[in-house]
Amino acid sequence: MDQKATRKTVGTFALASFLNDLGSDMIYPIWPLFVTSVLGANMAILGLIDGLGEAIVSLSQAASGYISDRIRKRKVFVWIGYLFGSFSRIGYTLSTVWQHLIPFRILDRAGKIRAAPRDAIIADISTKENRGKNFGLLRAMDNFGAVCGIVVCILFFGLLGYRNLFLIAAIPSAISALLISSLVKERKPANVRIYKGLSLKDLDKNFKLFLLLSSFFALGSFSYSFLLIYAKEFGFQIAFVPVLYLVFTAVASVFSLPFGKLSDKIGRKSVLMLSYIFWGLVCLTFIFLQTYLAIILTFVLYGLHKGALEPVQKTFVSELAPRGYRASTLGGFQMVVGLCALPASLIAGMLWDKINIFVPFYFSLGLTILSSIMLIIVKEK
Numbered sequence: 096m097d098q099k100a101t102r103k104t105v106g107t108f109a110l111a112s113f114l115n116d117l118g119s120d121m122i123y124p125i126w127p128l129f130v131t132s133v134l135g136a137n138m139a140i141l142g143l144i145d146g147l148g149e150a151i152v153s154l155s156q157a158a159s160g161y162i163s164d165r166i167r168k169r170k171v172f173v174w175i176g177y178l179f180g181s182f183s184r185i186g187y188t189l190s191t192v193w194q195h196l197i198p199f200r201i202l203d204r205a206g207k208i209r210a211a212p213r214d215a216i217i218a219d220i221s222t223k224e225n226r227g228k229n230f231g232l233l234r235a236m237d238n239f240g241a242v243c244g245i246v247v248c249i250l251f252f253g254l255l256g257y258r259n260l261f262l263i264a265a266i267p268s269a270i271s272a273l274l275i276s277s278l279v280k281e282r283k284p285a286n287v288r289i290y291k292g293l294s295l296k297d298l299d300k301n302f303k304l305f306l307l308l309s310s311f312f313a314l315g316s317f318s319y320s321f322l323l324i325y326a327k328e329f330g331f332q333i334a335f336v337p338v339l340y341l342v343f344t345a346v347a348s349v350f351s352l353p354f355g356k357l358s359d360k361i362g363r364k365s366v367l368m369l370s371y372i373f374w375g376l377v378c379l380t381f382i383f384l385q386t387y388l389a390i391i392l393t394f395v396l397y398g399l400h401k402g403a404l405e406p407v408q409k410t411f412v413s414e415l416a417p418r419g420y421r422a423s424t425l426g427g428f429q430m431v432v433g434l435c436a437l438p439a440s441l442i443a444g445m446l447w448d449k450i451n452i453f454v455p456f457y458f459s460l461g462l463t464i465l466s467s468i469m470l471i472i473v474k475e476k
Contacts, residue, residue, distance in 0.1 A: 100280075101220045105229050107278045108173075108213060111271035112233055113240035115177055118267035120244030120344065121260055122184065124337035127320035128327075129257050134193040138324065142444025144193070144200055145320055149440070151204040153433025160211030160426020169212035169422065170281045176209025177272035184265040188258045206268075211426030218413035218421050220282075224359060227410045231355020234406040238348030240267075245341040252337070298424070301474050302415040306431055308469035309408070312371065313435035315459030317443035319343075322397065325381060325452060326390055339394045346398025347405075355406040362475055363411040370403035371467045378456040378463070414476050 130136045130144060159172045179202050186199030214230075221229045244264070252260060323336050331339065358366040373396050380393045409425065416424030443455035 104220060104279055105217065105232065107274060109233055109236040111274045113236040114267040114271045115180060116237045116240030117244040118264040120241035121248050121264040124245050124248050124340035125252060125257060127323050128333060130193060133257060136193040138448050139444040140193060141320055142440040144196060146440035148200045148204040149433045151201050152207040153430035155205045155208045156211045156426040157430030159208035160422040163212040163422040164420055169216050170275060170279050172212040173209040174272040174275040176206040177268045179206035181265045181268035184261050188261040211422045214409055214425050215422035227355040227359040227407065230406040230410045231352040234351035235348055238344055238351055241344040242341060242348050245337055245344055249337045304469065305415060305473050306428060308466045309432050310435050311462050312466035313432045314439050315462035317440045317455055321443055321455065329385065329390060342391065343394040343398035346395050347401040350399055350402035351406050354403040358407045358410060363407050364470060364473060364475055366403050366407045368467060368470055370400050371463055373400035373403065375460055375463045378460040381456050382453050
């Protein structure tokens with residue numbers, strides 16, 4: 096694919112990601128409040144719903160990645176995934192008890208069938224010199240869309256309320272589906288052959304070690320909902336909670352592309368280690384510095400963590416993956432890591448409810464230190 100076509104494809108994916116996250120993040124800042132305050136769920140239920148959502152993300156990415164490699168088609172998974180997200184928000188609008196949220200949350204997170212095939216396309220049309228940049232651009236547009244969605248939430252939530260806002264949030268993802276289906280031209284592989292499917296013997300020891308340490312880290316990386324509820328419990332007004340969500344999302348948006356570019360220059364491991372350090376500082380600040388200014392600072396650090404972790408982790412996995420199985424490897428990686436998110440949020444919710452609000456942060460900090468030590472051993476390609 097020539098450079099012009101590559102830029103068009105990356106640009107279309109970036110615009111679609113922007114629109115989808117615009118819709119998603121009109122909801123996410125008020126999601127934990129809707130689940131707990133409006134529908135009456137406790138923190139353990141919130142953790143269960145969030146964790147279940149992340150587990151579905153994992154399974155959907157693994158399935159779509161595997162099937163995508165087998166049938167050698169990728170685009171169809173992307174636009175269908177955006178439609179799932181759109182339909183789920185209509186379902187949230189109609190929910191009257193927290194149990195109703197579960198099937199729509201599953202549909203919402205099943206929309207992530209788009210991720211592994213899309214990331215495989217990006218990896219395939221990129222080079223080692225610009226792969227981090229392209230993944231960084233994609234993530235930056237994700238986060239920029241999130242920033243705009245949060246601003247819409249802050250400005251119009253008081254006027255529209257939960258349900259009308261959820262309904263409007265369905266529109267941008269539907270537009271994303273239309274963009275992908277009409278503008279992205281899928282390239283047929285040069286050597287058409289049937290892939291039998293990815294097996295463990297196809298993966299080298301560096302990938303397996305990275306998968307293991309990422310799983311440990313994910314087990315302690317509970318949902319952002321806990322950070323927002325912590326801020327509310329500390330004394331921030333409900334109207335200000337979306338502003339905190341805006342802070343970390345804006346920081347992630349600004350720094351995703353620079354961190355992606357930085358990984359092209361200094362290596363993937365160095366930037367990933369930096370992301371773990373940022374998360375460790377988030378935990379330490381929540382544990383030891385309970386002031387309004389410190390809590391705002393933790394959301395800045397959380398944004399830096401997300402900005403460094405998400406684009407570079409995908410870049411690193413795509414480079415450790417066997418060339419013919421990139422979608423399967425990306426999807427399988429997200430499946431294993433994401434499945435750890437179900438017990439992560441559930442454990443955090445139980446520790447919060449049964450012991451105290453600081454224990455989840457101690458638990459996460461320990462796993463972060465372990466993951467950082469293991470990362471030192473992993474070798475880059």
